[in-house]
Amino acid sequence: MFKYSEKVMDHFMNPRNVGQIDNADGEGTVGNPICGDLMTFYIKVDNGRLTDLRFKTFGCGAAIAVSSMVSEMAKGKTLDEAMKITNKMVARELGGLPKNKLHCSNLGADALHKAIEDYRNKKGKRGKRK
Ligand code: FES
Numbered sequence: 001m002f003k004y005s006e007k008v009m010d011h012f013m014n015p016r017n018v019g020q021i022d023n024a025d026g027e028g029t030v031g032n033p034i035c036g037d038l039m040t041f042y043i044k045v046d047n048g049r050l051t052d053l054r055f056k057t058f059g060c061g062a063a064i065a066v067s068s069m070v071s072e073m074a075k076g077k078t079l080d081e082a083m084k085i086t087n088k089m090v091a092r093e094l095g096g097l098p099k100n101k102l103h104c105s106n107l108g109a110d111a112l113h114k115a116i117e118d119y120r121n122k123k124g125k126r127g128k129r130k
Contacts, residue, residue, distance in 0.1 A: 028114025
């Protein structure tokens with residue numbers, strides 16, 4: 001039987017940055033077509049950097065660990081740097097995931113990128129720099 005890495009267990013048992021940002025600058029939700037689970041990321045942006053991130057994940061333990069890890073990896077990064085975080089990088093940071101749970105890591109970076117795109121769209125519409 002596959003054993004989850006200590007990092008996965010830690011981020012699952014003590015997820016960082018869980019929750020919601022009410023006046024978020026960007027928000028992104030993705031669903032996993034394989035299992036139907038959902039992940040939403042909320043971001044705050046200041047001067048082109050992610051100053052705060054929160055997430056809500058209605059999913060399995062691996063998905064929760066992935067969200068938590070993504071939030072830690074992205075905090076403080078510029079938007080361009082955060083856009084370069086890939087699902088593979090997240091799974092690697094977590095010390096790997098079992099093969100049949102790899103699809104769970106597909107939500108993390110995608111939800112983050114969607115939130116950044118949402119922020120960029122809104123910013124474009126407002127027509128001002130932040
Ligand atoms: Fe759905 Fe893991 S089983 S995200």
